């Protein structure tokens with residue numbers, strides 16, 4: 001089996017040969033690698049080449065691949081049942097764990113993806129406020145929800161235009177888009193649309209269009225303006241939740257959202273999403289309230305067990321500070337090599353990214369230097385040749401897991417340094 005042949009076959013049966021676009025290595029000048037096995041920090045391709053993996057399935061695998069405790073729980077669960085479509089104790093245990101550790105998640109509902117979580121949270125917000133419009137920020141990704149697959153319209157801030165075909169104009173127009181890090185435009189948007197906004201949704205650590213670390217003051221302003229205008233604050237913590245801290249970015253920032261969405265880490269590598277928050281808001285959801293939301297495989301017990309074990313293990317090992325230490329070490333090993341090439345390696349917690357050097361810290365999409373793609377692709381391809389797998393796209397971040405020991409990070413740093421030398 002060769003990746004090349006498998007990709008040719010895949011292209012005949014799936015659009016672009018893939019089931020999620022970034023996997024296709026589009027614009028990379030080669031076919032994607034097909035993997036067949038994974039363990040800890042490693043991936044193995046169908047050609048038997050081993051890679052150190054900094055994609056980690058785009059974030060869910062905070063303990064690395066096939067953590068042995070999770071594997072044991074999953075095996076035990078599968079030998080018992082793998083779906084009930086009925087009440088069971090496994091989701092209760094995870095729900096109790098989360099609500100007892102995160103005070104602003106008073107109640108929650110499990111779904112099967114981050115996209116579903118966001119879509120449902122927006123529905124709750126519209127029902128709770130009786131208002132229709134949603135405010136989002138340029139460069140934040142919230143899954144492929146129709147009303148959020150939008151970009152700024154004609155102005156810098158204001159009514160959105162769709163960023164995907166197949167989205168009805170009316171859907172896009174229900175969304176207002178404004179740039180990150182612009183206090184004045186934010187104030188203006190609230191002035192113009194505050195009375196029509198049901199919610200403002202933001203990635204408190206935008207990590208889907210590079211890593212655009214925000215000023216705390218800006219996020220505080222978002223929260224304050226939302227509150228003053230009776231607009232619900234939704235933190236989309238699908239990437240940051242249970243990765244940056246137990247309580248995600250909300251805990252780090254000391255900002256309490258009305259609703260929060262989780263995904264990725266919460267399922268330990270299985271398809272789990274979740275929306276939660278204020279009890280009065282969650283009580284609007286069926287069967288208690290008028291907001292309909294359901295799922296055949298919601299709270300799938302295998303995902304529930306994997307998620308619970310992941311969170312428990314992270315807490316037991318004080319995983320968030322371990323990740324911080326390891327990631328800081330990695331940063332110290334590679335930062336200089338990037339700087340030598342006129343690049344900046346940036347990091348928050350276990351997420352990292354690199355880009356051409358800019359005068360000021362990057363906080364907005366339009367500040368990303370135009371050479372990003374060309375530059376990233378070179379590092380990516382050279383790394384790949386030498387056994388290092390980054391997420392295959394210039395705007396995706398790197399993920400460090402608990403399986404990335406300092407020894408693994410040393411090896412990774414050498415590969416990256418060699419890759420940079422080739423540029």
Ligand SMILES: *Cc1c(COP(=O)(O)O)cnc(C)c1O
Pocket residue numbers: 112113114115116118141142143144203208236237238239263264273
């Ligand atoms: C990944 C992601 C989503 C979408 O989650 P899926 O499980 O891919 O649907 C939404 N929001 C953020 C912030 C994400 O990182």
